[in-house]
Amino acid sequence: MDFIIQAIVSGTLMGSIYGLAALGLTLIFGVIKVINFAHGSCLMVGMYAAYWVVMLTGVNPYLALIVVVPLLFFFGYFLQDIVIKPVLEAQSDVREPTEVIIVTSGVWYILDNITLMIFGAEYRVVQTSITGKAFEIGEIIVSTPKLYGLIATVIVSVALVWFLKYTKMGKAIRAASLDREAASLMGINQYRVYNIAFGIGTAIMGVVGCVLIPFYYVFPTVGVIFDVKCFIIVVLGGLGSIPGALLGGVIIGLIESIGAQFMTSTWTELIVYLVFLAVLFVKPAGLFGEKRDW
């Protein structure tokens, strides 16, 4: 039974990091009603930023958060402001503008391939003070960087919920996500709200980037791996739902780690797709989703 418990522990840890990555995507969808196909690329940008901060200064990867998170926030803020806003304005009468999905996938292509041109296709690893560290509880081995990932997920989720519930900006974001026209009539500048929501969504990817680099490779197409996972997680949990994203992440993490005990890891990938399609067919709104969104 030990190997099952081990799989559950490591699956939950990795799943919480997936959940954190999906949190940014679900926030952006919840507000703008657009699937950000460049989400994985934003994670890739976050990972490269974290990689270079750690490589150049030699600081602890969690200290790099101070630089990476604001950087990614402004990256997302201006991405939305410069690239996505013009299309949103042109499509302001459509509830779910598909054109914006396409623009974000254009951003995805550009970011991934510019990174490829600048840094090359090689896989990069960074040796940090906690790389490969682990501790044992009884027979169970817990990887330290992944545990920090779980802690980061909890902190970020609590902070995000607090922000959305109790700050003025958070209330504006929630208002705009419910009804953008009514919110504009109440004096909320909807495009500023979108910029900030997009910025927060990408800033979260900065956190994920810092959490991942102690134990994950950095390469130009790393985003695609997380992209598809994040899409699956948010649909599983319900687009726009914060608890749904976290729970969906843990479910995917568990499927991967428990499945890997019985079959090769590529087959677990297929199971993830099957679960995803099954959920879509049976309950398209996902675990915590709202019916009006689909």
Added chain:
Amino acid sequence: MTKETLDKILKIVLIVGVFTLPIWMSSPTYLQILILLFFYAYLTTSWNLVGGWAGVLPLGHSAYVGIGAYTSTILFMHYGLSPWIGMLAGGVLAAIVGTIIGIPTLKLRGAYFALATMAFGEGVRVFVENTDKLGPFVLNGPRGICIPLSESFWNFQFMSKVPYYYIILIMLCTALFVTWYMSRIRIGYYLNAGGEEPEAAEALGVNVAKYKVIAMAISCFMTGLAGTFYAQLALYFYPKAILGLDFSFEIAFIALIGGRGTLAGPVLGALILRPVSDFSRIYFSSFLPGLHLVIYGLVLILVMIYQPRGIQEPLNKFYNWILDKATGNIEKKGVKS
């Protein structure tokens, strides 16, 4: 000469030119580029039946290309069945799979449908990449399949590129005709109404979902045929080349840049984007890998911002302007409008 006659003459010249092209252009390299261009135009036209007219965004059409290629090749290698028949079998299988996937997913709203088709496409890729043998049939996993050489019309294999050129040209013309015909009969109107305002169309008693599924089945059938064509053209294919996200996205991108939901859009999109990607790949890939994809992304964003209906709209205007200019109609235009 009136504008209409000039328009007709130009169109006839274009059609004659395209059909006689292999006679005066013998370079196999350029012929190959043209074949691939028509191949993409054909795929995009097929995609357009769902992605354009039905108003959803399918991002998993590579799965049906793969179904077509694998079905006809397996039937040929195991039973010696002619790929011409295998092509139809692959198309029918693709249509059946498309219907099964379409019935539940086409009820979903925009983003959900895009994600569902994308997950399906990726699922098919992962499945094929990890399967060496499906029952008695050899799939060879990620290594792909090499079709044994035996040149004959019945085996859909030719030494020269010219037959391939005519086959894909006829396929493209058929696909364009199907699209044109569908836009004139009832289903076309229903799809158009359902794509723009599903609720309003439902309220008027149109069973939008049913017509979307029909469009999906036709689109998948035609996409499946393209799979066989690709397999017979290259005689070697592997999952990374014909399955997966990149391919699905490329099909969608061409349609969107060209102008989704229009007859000429997919062809114009392929006409402009394929050379851009081919030539930037040839000239820049040695020192700037990935540049052609950056260009793709940039074009896509710019078109979406400035011409959300695709480049067919300004090109149409330009074409009309040329016609006016050539026939001396330009002064009268002010009076007309």
